[in-house]
Amino acid sequence: MRDQKFYLHSPDTAPTDLIKTCSDFPPVSPYRRFPFSDIPKTTQDLYQSSIFRTQYLVESPSGDSFIVIWCMAGGKMEKETSRLMCDTKGFMVFKQDHGKKLCSYTQDIGDLCIFLGKNESFCVSATKYPGLNPNSVYFEGSETGFGFYELSSNTVHDLTHLAPFSTFYLWLAPLE
Incomplete structure (x- = not known):
């Protein structure tokens, strides 16, 4: 891990930042994809x-x-x-x-x-x-x-x- 985070990638613009994890799991962040x-x-x-x-x-x-x-x-x-x-x-x-x-x-x-x-x-x-x-x-x-x-x-x-x-x-x- 580059920055001690787990990332979720979505092929569209799904709101991955709404995902809540239990307290035993490290933070999950949306992976930011740039425009083509x-x-x-x-x-x-x-x-x-x-x-x-x-x-x-x-x-x-x-x-x-x-x-x-x-x-x-x-x-x-x-x-x-x-x-x-x-x-x-x-x-x-x-x-x-x-x-x-x-x-x-x-x-x-x-x-x-x-x-x-x-x-x-x-x-x-x-x-x-x-x-x-x-x-x-x-x-x-x-x-x-x-x-x-x-x-x-x-x-x-x-x-x-x-x-x-x-x-x-x-x-x-x-x-x-």
Whole structure:
């Protein structure tokens, strides 16, 4: 913890400051997200045309923070398992600038790889883990399968077409 507080992040403007905790739990504060800026038209179109969107807060090893929006197309029913499958259309990444109080759209996170799933999101350096594709977002979900998205080329790479049937699969951050 940077400042001995727990934070709650909400993808919208929900009033997280109304949450009261018991006296045995440390203070909980709303996480302040800054307004988005510099969003290209094609990225706005991606957002508008996506049926499902999920937002994540991710912190890099160096302390930079990103808001990542996972955009998915409408689902289709998988005959083999009778579950709804969605196609990943892309990701929008915004780097938070605490000085300017803005979230700037970016397609370049350098050597970093962002991991998203049903559990905690995290970020690692591709240099430290050979085989990872730098400047990419890795994703997993029972409704999407496993894959990664190259930010610079806006390309989705499916690592599995259909995730093995399970309640949840979770990325686990490597132990340092």
